Amino acid sequence: MRLERLFCKRRFFKCFAVFILLFMAWMFISFMMTINDEDFPDDVVYDIFIDETQDDHPHVPLDQEIMEEAARKKSEKRYGSVENVDPPDPIILWWTEFTLEPGKSRSCKDKRCFFTNNRAFKSHKNLRAFMFYGTDFSPNDLPLPRQKHHEWALLHEESPKNNYLVCHEEALNLFNHTSTFRRESDFPITTQHLHSLKWLESDVYTKTISQKNRYQQQDGLAPVMFVQSDCDPPSDRDTFVKLLMKHVKVDSYGSCLHNKHLSHPIEKPLEGMAHKDFYELISRYKFALSMENAVCKDYITEKFWRPLMVGTVPIAFGSPALH
Incomplete structure (x- = not known):
């Protein structure tokens, strides 16, 4: 008797499920038949x-x-x-x-x-x-x-x-x-991020080696800085920086390999990268990792020119034209 009851219950649920599916299919077909072309110009x-x-x-x-x-x-x-x-x-x-x-x-x-x-x-x-x-x-x-x-x-x-x-x-x-950015272009913009020769030769932010050493000792700065928020790009720069961090202390301010915070008013990447406080921060380091997100001939951005302007040595990776 128990087996018969169990069998009947299972058959009932199967029949009920089939009925629900048929009912939903009927509703869908009825709805589609009521749609006119005018409803969709x-x-x-x-x-x-x-x-x-x-x-x-x-x-x-x-x-x-x-x-x-x-x-x-x-x-x-x-x-x-x-x-x-x-x-x-x-x-x-x-x-x-x-x-x-x-x-x-x-x-x-x-x-x-x-x-x-x-x-x-x-x-x-x-x-x-x-x-x-x-x-x-x-x-x-x-x-x-x-x-x-x-x-x-x-x-x-x-x-x-x-x-x-x-x-x-x-x-x-x-x-x-x-x-x-290619020099072979009809109107090349290879140096679009280089404002002028006067700008590049400016010594407004330049620090001596003694001053940079003092920042390392007193403020605990690393000798190398890295600022990137575009992580894992085609150039695979993050892999290089990870390996470098095993041997040299690197302060990483961006969201990529982040280990140090940017303070106000330069905490926002887009607004802060051209701020005088950001230039001042870069100038306190001996080296800056200036690594592009793609390796292509003549592709040179502000990542290379900015450290040069403030007296910091750029460790460049990007355009093979840089020697």
């Missing part, structure tokens, strides 16, 4: 499709016409239509939103150009050039088909790790003009 569907697909799967190529139509509608929503805007000057269009400039004419000596990031100008008769910001450049989002009279220009001032595509010759060959 074309622009909403395309916007959602493109935004979510590109964010989640940036490598998935989307239909070019759908992408351009969605981009045009987004552009008109943000800046308005360009039907009543007809700039007489040559138009330079930021295809990647770098300046957030909806439209403005600027002079360069005796020349004038109309700069904008409004993609609605893509087919304008006066369009002459497309500008791309290296970090945001994507082969899945290009102003195609490319016209013969349209020139493409690249500005890439950030780390090579931000976009490996623009480190390859095949990608660079797409552009008529380049402005990057």
Whole structure:
């Protein structure tokens, strides 16, 4: 009798579970049958499709016409239509939103150009050039088909790790003009973080070896400092610093291998790195680990120039051009 009761209970629960599943399936089908196309306007569907697909799967190529139509509608929503805007000057269009400039004419000596990031100008008769910001450049989002009279220009001032595509010759060959950290660039910005020779030769923060020794003895400072919050980058600098710490005392102020705190007002990396108190702190050390997050020819940032300016020896790792 007990076995029969147990068997009946199990069969009852199985039947009940099947009933619940069938009921839920019926409810779902009924709901889907009530949805009309009007509930999802074309622009909403395309916007959602493109935004979510590109964010989640940036490598998935989307239909070019759908992408351009969605981009045009987004552009008109943000800046308005360009039907009543007809700039007489040559138009330079930021295809990647770098300046957030909806439209403005600027002079360069005796020349004038109309700069904008409004993609609605893509087919304008006066369009002459497309500008791309290296970090945001994507082969899945290009102003195609490319016209013969349209020139493409690249500005890439950030780390090579931000976009490996623009480190390859095949990608660079797409552009008529380049402005990057490479000296071979048309408009090189290799020394963009070097303010001036006068700035570099300044002795405002410079300390003598005796003074640096005093800071080590009285304040307990290490001979070497390390300040980074971008941990485990492609250059693998953290591994080197870990090994160095086994043999030499290193004060690490950033979130990477952190063992020492930055005080107010320089505790925030972005706001504090150009503060005079930060320069003063670096000047008290004999050495500073000036290690880039990526190893690439001519990629030299403020990590190298800043210690030199305050009289601290940089232990550099990054551009092979540094000797």
